[in-house]
Amino acid sequence: MASRGETLASAVTVGRPRTPPHRVGLVAGAGLAALAVALVAGVALGPVAIPPAETIAVLARRLLGLDLPVAVAPAVEAIVVDLRLPRVLTAMVVGAGLGIAGATLQGLLRNPLADPYVLGTASGAALGAAIAVLLPVRVLVLEFGLLHGLAFLGALGAIALVYRLARLTPLTPLTGLLLTGYAVGSLLAAGLAMAMYLSGTSLRQIFAYLLGGLDGASWLRLAVAAPLVLGAGLAMTARARALNGLLLGEEAATTLGIDVRRERALLLGLAALATAAAVAVAGLVGFVGLVVPHLVRLVVGPNARHVLPLSAIAGALLLVVADLGARLLGNLPVGVVTAVLGAPFFLALLRRTRAGYEL
Amino acid sequence: MTVAAASATAPPPAAGRGVPVLALEGVAAAYRQREVLVGIDLAVGAGERVALVGPNGAGKSTLLRVAAGVLLPTAGQVRLLGRPIGELDRVAVARRLAVVPQGASLPFAARVEEVVALGRLPHEHPLLGLGPADRAAVAAAIERVGIGHLVGRDARELSLGERQLVLLALAVAQGSPLLVLDEPTVHLDLRHQVEVMALLADLNDRDGTAVVAVLHDLRLAARFFPRIVVLDRGRVAADGAPGEVLGPELVRAVFGVDVEIALGTA
Numbered sequence: 110m111a112s113r114g115e116t117l118a119s120a121v122t123v124g125r126p127r128t129p130p131h132r133v134g135l136v137a138g139a140g141l142a143a144l145a146v147a148l149v150a151g152v153a154l155g156p157v158a159i160p161p162a163e164t165i166a167v168l169a170r171r172l173l174g175l176d177l178p179v180a181v182a183p184a185v186e187a188i189v190v191d192l193r194l195p196r197v198l199t200a201m202v203v204g205a206g207l208g209i210a211g212a213t214l215q216g217l218l219r220n221p222l223a224d225p226y227v228l229g230t231a232s233g234a235a236l237g238a239a240i241a242v243l244l245p246v247r248v249l250v251l252e253f254g255l256l257h258g259l260a261f262l263g264a265l266g267a268i269a270l271v272y273r274l275a276r277l278t279p280l281t282p283l284t285g286l287l288l289t290g291y292a293v294g295s296l297l298a299a300g301l302a303m304a305m306y307l308s309g310t311s312l313r314q315i316f317a318y319l320l321g322g323l324d325g326a327s328w329l330r331l332a333v334a335a336p337l338v339l340g341a342g343l344a345m346t347a348r349a350r351a352l353n354g355l356l357l358g359e360e361a362a363t364t365l366g367i368d369v370r371r372e373r374a375l376l377l378g379l380a381a382l383a384t385a386a387a388v389a390v391a392g393l394v395g396f397v398g399l400v401v402p403h404l405v406r407l408v409v410g411p412n413a414r415h416v417l418p419l420s421a422i423a424g425a426l427l428l429v430v431a432d433l434g435a436r437l438l439g440n441l442p443v444g445v446v447t448a449v450l451g452a453p454f455f456l457a458l459l460r461r462t463r464a465g466y467e468l
Numbered sequence: 469m470t471v472a473a474a475s476a477t478a479p480p481p482a483a484g485r486g487v488p489v490l491a492l493e494g495v496a497a498a499y500r501q502r503e504v505l506v507g508i509d510l511a512v513g514a515g516e517r518v519a520l521v522g523p524n525g526a527g528k529s530t531l532l533r534v535a536a537g538v539l540l541p542t543a544g545q546v547r548l549l550g551r552p553i554g555e556l557d558r559v560a561v562a563r564r565l566a567v568v569p570q571g572a573s574l575p576f577a578a579r580v581e582e583v584v585a586l587g588r589l590p591h592e593h594p595l596l597g598l599g600p601a602d603r604a605a606v607a608a609a610i611e612r613v614g615i616g617h618l619v620g621r622d623a624r625e626l627s628l629g630e631r632q633l634v635l636l637a638l639a640v641a642q643g644s645p646l647l648v649l650d651e652p653t654v655h656l657d658l659r660h661q662v663e664v665m666a667l668l669a670d671l672n673d674r675d676g677t678a679v680v681a682v683l684h685d686l687r688l689a690a691r692f693f694p695r696i697v698v699l700d701r702g703r704v705a706a707d708g709a710p711g712e713v714l715g716p717e718l719v720r721a722v723f724g725v726d727v728e729i730a731l732g733t734a
Contacts, residue, residue, distance in 0.1 A: 215575070347594075354589050356574060356576070356583075357586060358569070361567070363538050364538060364561075364565075364566070366563070367589070411576045
């Protein structure tokens with residue numbers, strides 16, 4: 110009914126384009142409010158439940174510098190500050206990075222099936238992590254081990270390789286990227302399979318990386334990953350104009366004033382950076398980067414200027430909730446929970462097109 | 469008029485007297501090794517209306533792509549309002565020349581007005597997006613092309629003809645002094661063919677927008693375009709008023725068929 114009324118109203122007000130900014134603001138506000146609630150819940154709930162008042166008191170003091178008149182035991186404060194808060198904030202950063210990178214890659218490749226892992230990043234990161242597990246060397250710099258480093262480099266290296274190889278093909282750029290990404294991804298996956306076959310007792314460690322998880326979250330790791338993800342995310346949002354032009358295809362984007370080749374290289378690099386930072390700290394958390402941008406588009410439409418920041422917010426929200434679920438259900442791999450939470454929600458939304466947008 | 473004031477945000481300078489909106493000077497173009505255009509010289513003045521006709525594979529679409537800077541010529545030079553296209557950045561080209569895309573597929577759902585608003589990409593604020601002036605231009609373009617009844621609908625659900633009108637509105641919203649169209653009537657019914665032609669004539673007459681359109685229908689070309697350029701195997705075979713150009717001999721030579729084009733105005 111509502112959508113029908115809307116359509117009629119717009120037919121009457123001829124030619125008044127309605128991409129209501131206030132609605133986008135409303136959605137963003139609701140998303141941020143939900144994120145704040147999820148933050149409190151994520152910190153308060155766990156093996157030791159912390160009352161909401163105390164949770165909020167600690168969060169307010171640590172994050173906002175506000176002193177609330179609530180007594181908090183030092184042990185409780187330690188749980189919040191040392192364990193749960195870095196974990197929840199890391200989940201936010203990782204989810205935001207995967208959401209916004211997915212939105213960028215879907216727009217860039219003009220492909221609804223694209224996700225942050227589509228151009229070989231997942232296989233590259235996984236192979237890097239597996240090699241790190243197999244190597245008899247242990248390095249630790251600022252709490253970052255070989256696994257984090259090689260996963261990060263593997264993700265970036267894979268996408269750089271795909272980009273270079275794709276330019277050597279005579280295919281159109283998008284087809285070239287997708288097919289090259291598939292080929293390189295398969296090759297790296299073969300390497301990963303080999304590494305897993307040879308890993309013996311370390312197999313479980315590699316497998317845990319493939320499923321993703323936030324057990325390794327720490328303040329120091331967060332302090333390195335967060336600026337990378339946020340910086341890349343802001344830079345992608347600033348280039349939303351190029352993604353909007355690409356809605357109509359590469360040639361149309363060119364005639365609309367977009368330097369397609371340059372923007373493609375920049376956006377690919379930024380998306381790869383956000384993805385690599387995310388998978389280095391949290392492993393291959395699946396589903397967030399594929400589904401979140403679609404959910405956002407269903408609500409606010411295709412304008413990348415809105416889709417990118419909202420995908421970051423929604424991705425953060427999804428991963429915080431999924432991680433909370435994973436912890437409460439006895440430390441399941443978070444990737445399993447994102448899929449279990451995300452897939453039915455996604456299917457339900459696919460059936461409803463109230464906002465007038467369909468996939 | 470100070471030169472310094474003509475910054476990147478200013479609209480392109482109005483075509484001075486005698487400066488063609490579009491000039492192709494000795495342009496050649498090729499796909500890989502295959503030569504498609506050879507030595508094209510063509511100037512389109514401000515406010516002119518030019519139909520580009522010719523058999524399939526004559527190089528009509530290629531000529532438009534070279535003019536729009538999408539395809540680089542292998543020889544010769546393209547000028548937009550006097551400036552070589554190679555000296556202009558993409559936004560500057562887009563402010564001088566608007567292309568009606570020849571059918572575009574959308575990977576995601578988008579409302580008609582959101583598609584039309586893409587025409588403002590060369591004008592809108594790079595970070596903040598559409599401003600009031602942009603919204604007004606979008607509304608005016610929707611009104612002018614007569615697709616107000618399609619506002620709010622998913623552009624992917626529209627018929628091919630309706631989509632063509634939406635893309636035309638996009639190019640109108642772009643507001644460039646030169647409008648370039650490839651087969652603008654191919655999916656349209658007879659009434660809409662005539663309406664689009666009348667709209668192009670109106671944009672041309674009232675706003676002074678120069679129009680270059682590839683057309684297959686020689687009758688439409690003859691009726692609505694004062695100047696016709698016939699392209700054949702990558703060369704300009706004829707250039708002039710319909711009466712001079714579309715004689716039976718030339719049509720036979722270029723198209724390989726015997727027809728007589730009724731050049732009456734009715």
